[in-house]
């Protein structure tokens with residue numbers, strides 16, 4: 001059996017639900033240590049993080065991935081037990097097959113093959129693996145990147161193995177992601193008897209016009225790579241449960257997915273101005289879970305597009321869609337970042353799977369990309 005498929009099976013067999021790693025990274029460290037990669041463990045609050053590097057020169061190329069997986073959900077929804085990998089009808093089944101133990105296995109085998117073929121390659125090759133991508137993502141990639149930045153390890157090229165493909169392997173890859181900003185708004189009123197509204201102050205009535213204006217606002221127009229910024233209310237709560245009480249407060253939670261055309265600070269300012277303009281008595285708290293990042297040009301994009309076009313016969317589409325990824329922690333370092341991985345159709349679902357042929361092609365693509373950037 002193909003080495004990538006073999007390793008992916010081994011990793012799937014380890015039930016590493018976030019923040020568990022279940023020995024996946026130890027296994028990878030052992031394999032790559034024998035190929036000249038230096039393992040460095042950077043655990044944080046129960047999260048397992050591994051930095052593996054071969055070479056001291058620049059440019060530094062980094063494969064970024066995670067060994068944790070989301071829970072399987074009820075096993076009865078699966079045709080096979082989620083942590084007992086099985087190959088059937090040309091597919092490898094199991095939790096993490098596509099997100100993203102398949103890609104991690106392809107990284108490892110491509111790196112092994114590359115350093116065997118080019119032991120004197122230029123630059124350095126690294127793998128950054130975490131067991132905290134699917135969870136809070138506080139003690140994983142963010143922690144490692146902070147550590148690397150502090151000691152001056154500058155990553156030039158970063159390839160994230162998240163499942164980026166839609167219908168065919170390599171039909172789409174990501175050159176950035178939008179930022180995510182959440183607002184927690186409380187509109188204050190005064191509780192009272194519904195029959196005596198003049199003795200109360202209804203925060204729902206007060207807030208309605210402001211919320212309608214927030215919903216109707218055009219925040220920016222996006223750009224060639226990014227759709228316009230979106231504003232969505234995700235939670236709205238008021239009331240005591242009784243039909244004769246005017247509520248005292250209205251709680252609203254909303255989220256921006258924003259493009260680089262605006263900044264988190266600008267969005268916060270515009271929301272505050274709008275609420276002030278409506279004269280709302282309110283409190284507002286923010287959570288910024290990641291800024292946008294975008295790689296518009298450069299050697300990594302060229303290498304990815306050339307490798308995919310040559311191997312699959314089709315030029316990949318550039319995309320910035322989807323939620324955030326761990327690429328957001330790499331973004332501020334100035335690295336060129338792309339995400340290229342298998343089909344995303346079954347990720348986080350029951351019967352998650354990846355085509356065996358796609359895993360083999362993915363390994364070849366990763367090898368080709370290393371070859372284009374680092375072969376002597």
Ligand SMILES: [Zn+2]
Nearest residue numbers: 099100133162
């Ligand atoms: Zn993932």
